[in-house]
Each structure stands twice: as C-alpha cells, then as structure tokens.
Amino acid sequence: MTHLSTSCESRSRLAGLKRMRPALPLLIILVFVWAQLAAIPCEAPTVDEQAHLTRGLVWLRTGDLRLYIGHPPLINALAALPLLPDARIRLPFEEPAWQARDWIEFPISIFWKSRNPALTMFAAGRIMIVLLGALLLAVVCRLGTDVGGPWLGLAAMGLAALDPNLRAHARLVTTDVGAALTLTLTVWLWRRWRLHPRPALTVAVGLALGLAIASKYTAALFVLPLVLAVLFAWRLNPRTLTRTAGALATAGLTTWALYGFELRPMFGLPFPVPLATYWEEFVWTSATLRFPSYLLGSVSRQGSFAYFPVALLAKTPLPLLGLAVAGLAVWLRRGWRSEVVLWLPPLAFLAVAVMARVNIGYRHLLPILPLLYLAGAWALGRLWSRASAGRWAAGGLLAWLALNTLLIYPRDLTFFNEAVGGPDNGWRVLVDSNLDWGQDLDELAAFVREREIGSIYVSYFGSVPIGSFPVAEYPIPARPLPPRPAPGWQQLFPAPGWYAISVTHLMGVASLTDPDTFAFFRHRRPEAVLGRTIYVYRVPAETGAVAVCANPPPSLGEADVRRIFGSALTRLILFDCSRGLPLPRGLAWYLLRGEQAALIRPALKRLGAQLVYDEPHRSDPAYAYSLYRLEDAAGRAARYAAARPAAATFGGLATLLGHRYTRVLAPGRPAQVETVWRIEAALPEPVSFFLHLAAPDGFPLVVSDGLNTPFDVLQPGDGLIQFHPLGEYPAERPPGAQFRTGLYALGGAQARYRLPSGEDFVSFPLP
Known part of the structure; x- marks a missing residue:
C-alpha cells in the first residue's frame, strides 16, 4: 500500500509539472527581463556602448554610415530606436570629430559635451538589448524543443538564463547578443529547412542569415558550415544547388536592403559594387582593429591560440561546462550525422576564432553558447532519467549553477569559475571585457565622495572621458593618466597622491603604448578594490637616497634621475654593482637596468628590499629598468x-x-x-x-x-x-x-x- 501511495503521489507531481510546462518559458523570460532591467543602473557606460549607440542613432536620423566602428549597423540601429523620437538629443555635426570620422571623439561630444541626457540614452539602448536577450532565450527554447522535446527546450532555456556570461552582455549596447540571436535563429530555421526544404523556409533561412550578416562581421563564419551541412544531408544535385543558391541570394538581398541597396565604386574600382560601405568597413576593421591581449599574466600583440580555450575553461560556470562537455561527447558519438547543422557551425566558428588570434574577449564566443545550452540540457535529461541518483546529481548541478548566479549578480561581467579561484582572481587570467569594461565608475565616484578626496589621478578603461574635462554625471576631481595625455607623468616613480587605475590598464593592455605603464602599482597593495575592476592606491610622500648602478652600462644620467625622483631625492649615489652596493642611512632606492639587476638582486633580497618597479614586457631586456626600495638600509648591514x-x-x-x-x-x-x-x-x-x-x-x-x-x-x-x-x-x-x-x-x-x-x-x- 505504501509503494502504491508513493507511486500515485509521484504521478500527481508529474501531472502538475506537465500542466505548468506551457507557462514556464514565459516565467523564465519574465524573471530574466526583470533581473536584467534591475541591473542596468548598477553599471556605468562600458567601453564600446557609446560608439554603438552613436552609430545607430546617426544612421537612423541621417542614413550616414561614416563612423566605422568595426561592425555592420543593424544591432546599433535597433538599440538606438528609442532615441529616435527624443527631441532633446542634439547631434553636434559641427564638431571637427564628425568631419574626421572619429568614432571615439564624436560619441564623446554627443554624450558628454552636448548636454544630452546621457544616462537616460544608455538605459534606453540597454533595454533594447535586454529584449534581444529575451528573444534569444525564446529561440533557444524553441530549438531545444525541436531537437528533443519541450522539456529539453525548457532546460536549455533555463541554463541560458542562469549563465552569467550571457546575462552580462544581454544588457550592454554592443552587437554581441544581437549576433548570437540572429545566428541561433538562423541555425534553428536552417535545421527545419534541412528536414523540410519548402520554398517558404528557403526564404526564411535567407532572411535570418541576412540579418545575422548585417549584425556582426563574424557571422559570415557560419555560412560555409551551414551550406556544407545541407549539402551533406541532401547530396549534391541541381535541386540542392538551386535551393542553397536561393537561400544565399535571399541573405545577400536582405543585407543589401538594410544598406539601402547601395551601389557605388570603392577601392578605386571603375565600376559600382553592391554593399560598398559594408566591404570598406570590413577591410578597415581587419586592418586596424587589433589590440594587445592579456592572458595569464602575459601581454601579447600577436594574440595566442590558447586565449579562447582558456577563456571558455575559466569563465564558463563549471556545472554548465561539465554538462555541456558530457552531453556533446555522447550526442556527437550517437547522432553526429543527423544533427550536423547544430554542431558544425559553432565548432567551426570556435576553430576560426582560435586560429585568428583576435583575442578581445569571451563575448566573441556568444554564438557558440546555444550549442552548450542544448548539450547541457541533453545531459541533464539523461541524468534525470536515471532514477533517484541521477535526479539528485541533476538537481545538485542546477543548484550549483543557480548559486553561481546569485553570488555574482549584478556583477555578472566579472564572473570566473572556481577552477581559477573565482571572480576575485579573474584578473590573473583575463581582463578587458572579460572582467573590466568600465562598469564600476559609480563606485569610484562614491569612494572619492566618502573619503573627501580633493584630487585623484585616474586611468579609467571606459567610455566616460574622466580626467579630460569635468563630467557632470560623474563628479570626480580627476587628473589624467595614460592613455590620456598626462604631462609630467613619471611611471618609474609616480608623484605622491591618490591613484585610481582600471585593472585592464594595470595589467598593461587596451590602448596603452607601454604594457609596463603602471608596473609601479602592480607591486603595491591597493587601498581599495572597487567592484573588482578599479584599484585605488595612495602613494605617500617619501624622501631618501637613490643609488644608481653606473657600471656595467647602460644607466640613466644624473639629470634624468633627478627629474624622475624630484623632491624625493636627498642623495644621489652612483656605484659599481659588479663589485657590490652601498647601504645609505635611512630609506634608499636602487635603480638598476638590464643585467645590472641580476648582479645584486640576491643581496637585495637577503637585505629584505622590496621590488617596486620592473619592466617584464620590455622588448630588449638589456634596457629594462627595475627599482628596489629598502628601509633602514645601513641598519641592515650587520644582519646581512x-x-x-x-x-x-x-x-x-x-x-x-x-x-x-x-x-x-x-x-x-x-x-x-x-x-x-x-x-x-x-x-x-x-x-x-x-x-x-x-x-x-x-x-x-x-x-x-x-x-x-x-x-x-x-x-x-x-x-x-x-x-x-x-x-x-x-x-x-x-x-x-x-x-x-x-x-x-x-x-x-x-x-x-x-x-x-x-x-x-x-x-x-x-x-
């Protein structure tokens, strides 16, 4: 009787879940949208947002696409739609930056110099991206339902909604989530088209692919794998070629229509070319938009093949990663032929991203995440089907993922998994848009206000021009540091005062010309870390002797040493570090260059000297400076x-x-x-x-x-x-x-x- 009663209760619960199932996707989307909207005020404008909004708004109002930012304009225009009817917004076309096609300075003029409602504009654009993120969840759910039934679709949707990486970018005005949405829509329709090649679906897949190509240049990486997938399924024959050509022609016409059927010469060609602006910006992007990257403590201008694999392993939540890998392995082993359209495009996309070594951020992998959600959902379903032990395992993994979400919200952008020590250690692995994109400027403003700081040196990795001129929305008494012009800046020995440095700049990347610009601060303990992205330091006023190794050469001249150390220098001692070192009374600094450091480094370490500056990224190590600080140098002699x-x-x-x-x-x-x-x-x-x-x-x-x-x-x-x-x-x-x-x-x-x-x-x- 007891067994019968338990069985009846289980069936009753399952029946209740089935009755609720149609409402669950809507509930997930509503909770997702609510959480995203609530998080918008918590993040200051990030690095790329004002350029994207400016490009979209200018295009909607004038049809002019002169501001090249490295992406097609579709998602920019969608984000800027709420701004179109706002009569308060003035576009300062009289600014020289507009004539110069300056995609950095012209947005600064719009948002921070023209008295436009900047924060309201950002919020409106972000709301549009939140809606695109909600649509992405819906498409993932529908794709999962087609693949494995409604419960698989619901599980895939739930995994997507709990992923902090997707949430982080699904409320920022960039093209990343828009591209992921249009590509996932394309894959869903392409899969249906492969199974049911009707003319209506031929048009639909072409429209979706055209929207994807107009969203982000990297969307084109899906085209060849998608074509190969249908050719593999249908065999090569005239009908197959006709269908495929029809879909690709529709995609091309869709993209061309979004550019107003533009037809003009380009690159000096004597004949007009369709989509000339699209191709010109693509070439400009390929030639100019390559930045130094940071990975595991190293800065590279060539990029690394390991970047995206490490990013996936470090930033993807471990329960999601484990489920996805397990599900994908079994799935591909059992049904790789039947679902080639699902796995081939994202895996080909990942392979090209790895080989291209354009190492900007995890966000560039968003188009492959729906595959992870589907594979993870499939693995969850397999676990759930294995009676109580499997259900406990599935529930535990979901609880772990939900806990990741609760602990990181609303700082989703800073998420790193437990394998690398969590968010607090993320800077050791990756920076830039993986961690620090300028989102914590409000915290810096609050810190300055609470501490009553009258002046602070700021190197901010963000779009707000802090330090260049006063910004009413962020009243920070900032003095500029690199990469902005900073007269009098001495990176080897900064002046006394307060400093606030974004961790991306601290690690030496973004637009800094010298990766060791802030090496002095990498050896100091910060006074505070704001939102895991802005490091605040206080450099005290100190005086002491400066001992400069003069032999073996090269070394700084006496005039340069006095200029760098200024009033902090009380004695200047030139010495031969191949024959030892002096220990002056009181505080002393030892300035060394190249191989000089190796000669006396063991002695300095034994004395307890602190390395306060070095140049590990100097191309020629013979010219790399290092600076050691030693308190009570003479007093340590006897103990040595x-x-x-x-x-x-x-x-x-x-x-x-x-x-x-x-x-x-x-x-x-x-x-x-x-x-x-x-x-x-x-x-x-x-x-x-x-x-x-x-x-x-x-x-x-x-x-x-x-x-x-x-x-x-x-x-x-x-x-x-x-x-x-x-x-x-x-x-x-x-x-x-x-x-x-x-x-x-x-x-x-x-x-x-x-x-x-x-x-x-x-x-x-x-x-």
Whole structure:
C-alpha cells in the first residue's frame, strides 16, 4: 500500500509539472527581463556602448554610415530606436570629430559635451538589448524543443538564463547578443529547412542569415558550415544547388536592403559594387582593429591560440561546462550525422576564432553558447532519467549553477569559475571585457565622495572621458593618466597622491603604448578594490637616497634621475654593482637596468628590499629598468653578514661587520666572498677594501681589491657590501691558508689602515 501511495503521489507531481510546462518559458523570460532591467543602473557606460549607440542613432536620423566602428549597423540601429523620437538629443555635426570620422571623439561630444541626457540614452539602448536577450532565450527554447522535446527546450532555456556570461552582455549596447540571436535563429530555421526544404523556409533561412550578416562581421563564419551541412544531408544535385543558391541570394538581398541597396565604386574600382560601405568597413576593421591581449599574466600583440580555450575553461560556470562537455561527447558519438547543422557551425566558428588570434574577449564566443545550452540540457535529461541518483546529481548541478548566479549578480561581467579561484582572481587570467569594461565608475565616484578626496589621478578603461574635462554625471576631481595625455607623468616613480587605475590598464593592455605603464602599482597593495575592476592606491610622500648602478652600462644620467625622483631625492649615489652596493642611512632606492639587476638582486633580497618597479614586457631586456626600495638600509648591514667577528675598526674610518660566501668555494670554479662594512667617518682619500687568500706567511695566493662607491660619496653611518670575486678557486692551497681583509689608501705608498691593536688586517679561516 505504501509503494502504491508513493507511486500515485509521484504521478500527481508529474501531472502538475506537465500542466505548468506551457507557462514556464514565459516565467523564465519574465524573471530574466526583470533581473536584467534591475541591473542596468548598477553599471556605468562600458567601453564600446557609446560608439554603438552613436552609430545607430546617426544612421537612423541621417542614413550616414561614416563612423566605422568595426561592425555592420543593424544591432546599433535597433538599440538606438528609442532615441529616435527624443527631441532633446542634439547631434553636434559641427564638431571637427564628425568631419574626421572619429568614432571615439564624436560619441564623446554627443554624450558628454552636448548636454544630452546621457544616462537616460544608455538605459534606453540597454533595454533594447535586454529584449534581444529575451528573444534569444525564446529561440533557444524553441530549438531545444525541436531537437528533443519541450522539456529539453525548457532546460536549455533555463541554463541560458542562469549563465552569467550571457546575462552580462544581454544588457550592454554592443552587437554581441544581437549576433548570437540572429545566428541561433538562423541555425534553428536552417535545421527545419534541412528536414523540410519548402520554398517558404528557403526564404526564411535567407532572411535570418541576412540579418545575422548585417549584425556582426563574424557571422559570415557560419555560412560555409551551414551550406556544407545541407549539402551533406541532401547530396549534391541541381535541386540542392538551386535551393542553397536561393537561400544565399535571399541573405545577400536582405543585407543589401538594410544598406539601402547601395551601389557605388570603392577601392578605386571603375565600376559600382553592391554593399560598398559594408566591404570598406570590413577591410578597415581587419586592418586596424587589433589590440594587445592579456592572458595569464602575459601581454601579447600577436594574440595566442590558447586565449579562447582558456577563456571558455575559466569563465564558463563549471556545472554548465561539465554538462555541456558530457552531453556533446555522447550526442556527437550517437547522432553526429543527423544533427550536423547544430554542431558544425559553432565548432567551426570556435576553430576560426582560435586560429585568428583576435583575442578581445569571451563575448566573441556568444554564438557558440546555444550549442552548450542544448548539450547541457541533453545531459541533464539523461541524468534525470536515471532514477533517484541521477535526479539528485541533476538537481545538485542546477543548484550549483543557480548559486553561481546569485553570488555574482549584478556583477555578472566579472564572473570566473572556481577552477581559477573565482571572480576575485579573474584578473590573473583575463581582463578587458572579460572582467573590466568600465562598469564600476559609480563606485569610484562614491569612494572619492566618502573619503573627501580633493584630487585623484585616474586611468579609467571606459567610455566616460574622466580626467579630460569635468563630467557632470560623474563628479570626480580627476587628473589624467595614460592613455590620456598626462604631462609630467613619471611611471618609474609616480608623484605622491591618490591613484585610481582600471585593472585592464594595470595589467598593461587596451590602448596603452607601454604594457609596463603602471608596473609601479602592480607591486603595491591597493587601498581599495572597487567592484573588482578599479584599484585605488595612495602613494605617500617619501624622501631618501637613490643609488644608481653606473657600471656595467647602460644607466640613466644624473639629470634624468633627478627629474624622475624630484623632491624625493636627498642623495644621489652612483656605484659599481659588479663589485657590490652601498647601504645609505635611512630609506634608499636602487635603480638598476638590464643585467645590472641580476648582479645584486640576491643581496637585495637577503637585505629584505622590496621590488617596486620592473619592466617584464620590455622588448630588449638589456634596457629594462627595475627599482628596489629598502628601509633602514645601513641598519641592515650587520644582519646581512653570515659570520660576524668582534668589532674591528680600521683607522677610525671603517668597521668590518662580517663576511659571507655567495658562491661555493670549490676548486676550479669561480668563487666570491662578500665583506660587510660600516663607515665611521668621512673617508679623507681614495681607498680600496682588500680580500686576500693568504698563505701562513702572509703571501697572497689570490687578490681581490676594490670599492664599489666613490669614497667621497660615502657618509658616516653608511653601510657597504663589497664583492670580492676570486676567479677560479685554487685547487692547491698550503695548510693554514686563510682569508685576510682590510683597507688601504690608493695614493702614495698605499699604506694600510690599522686596527687599534696595530694589525692591518682581520683574518678568518676557509670554510
């Protein structure tokens, strides 16, 4: 009876779910739209949005497409539709930027110089993109229903709605979601056309493909795989060729119609060409829009084959990724022939994206995501069909994905999965539109207001021209940093004050000419991290000595050093870093270049010096600067030595604090000993610190003398580490041989300075 009762209850629940099923897609779309609309005010205008809105609005009002931004105009126009009847919006065509076709400065004039309602304009455009995102969910649901029934369609739709990457871009004014929508619509209709090749569907697939091609240039990558899919299904014959040609002709006419059936010469050709603007912008995009990319801490101007695979693995939620991979593997193994139209275009798209190495962001992979949702939904269905254990697994994966969604919302753009440490570690893997697209400017404005900061240096990766001129919507007392013109900026040693730097610029990409522009800050702990994208620092005013390695060359000249460090510099010390380093009293900075750093880096690390600037991306490492900071440099001298003798002061001028071996003293191998000193009084004449490997009778077997710093630069209280390279350590040494060290005057008879005991050296045994 109990079993019968349980069975009846299960059937009752299933019947209830079936009755609710028709309403569930609408419910998912409504919740999705509500969440997207609620998140719009939480994000400032991102990098590309104002260019897209400007292009669309100008085209709708004038039909002029002179502002090339690297994409066809269809989605731009759809986003700008709500702005068309707004009489408040003025387009400043008198601006030089319009005549110059400047797609960066002219949008700045529209949104931030012309007193237009900028934030209202962005909100209106974003609402249109939200609606396109909702349509994408509906098409995914319909495609899934055709493939595997209503429950598979509903599951695919649910996975899409829970994906933070799709949600992030389904409320920003770009072409990414629009292209994903039109391509998914094309695949859905193409699949139906493959099964039922009716004339009406021939026209429908052509219209959909034409809309996709007019949405984004990369949509053309779907054309050949789609054609191959139907040729594979129908076989090659005249009827197949006629159908395919009809669909492609309809697509071409659709795109041409959106360009007003434009027909004119281009590239100096003597005859008119259809879609001339489309082709000219495509060539311009291919030739100019290539930016440096960042991947796993490295900056590249050539791009990387690993970029998109890493992006997929790092940013796709793990439960979705696991379901999609499992579902796709089984699906392709069992039915790859019957569903070739579903998997071939997105996988071909991914392959071309990887090989092209145009590494801008995960958003360029949005057209392949519907395949992941379908495969993931199929895997969920398989799990659900395996009784209680499978249902628990399916429920757990869905709960995990939902938890990802709840924890990241509304900062969906910053999502990274647990495999790379989550959103807080995303900057270690990717930046740009994968993490930081300028969306957290409101948080910077609030931070400045709460801290009552009167002036702050800003390098902002976004479309709002912070630092160039006052922007009423974002009252930030900003002073510009690169990539905007920044007179007086010193990247090696920035001036004291507050700094706010977008993490994309911090990592050295976007429009920066030097990837190490903000290397100084990469070695500092920020005062605050705003929204995971804007790092705020406070550089205190400090003064100290600057020690510059002058040998081996090259090194900065004295005038350049004084210009860079300004009032922070109290002493300038030039030294030979092949023979050691000075340890001035108080705070000291060590400025090194190229191979110089390798000579004294071990000593600086042992002293506890902090690396505060380096140039890992310098094309020629011989010219790469590094800067170390060392507090109480002279006070650390005594602790540096491994062996410390009793106090031994020579001539009242210098005290030996100890010695250490930096290379193993092995016969036939290069050897080096370091002696550590403290200067007790101003040196009255040039001197040399000696180290001799001496026989018992004092005869020098190996000699290493020198002074790494000019004698008249050293001051009482300074420390000194002197390197004594010994060449090849002798294989044969007489019994009782030992090291002797001291100092002597270089002039005249080169008299040695003596200890109070009368000795002119201190000896210590061989190790």
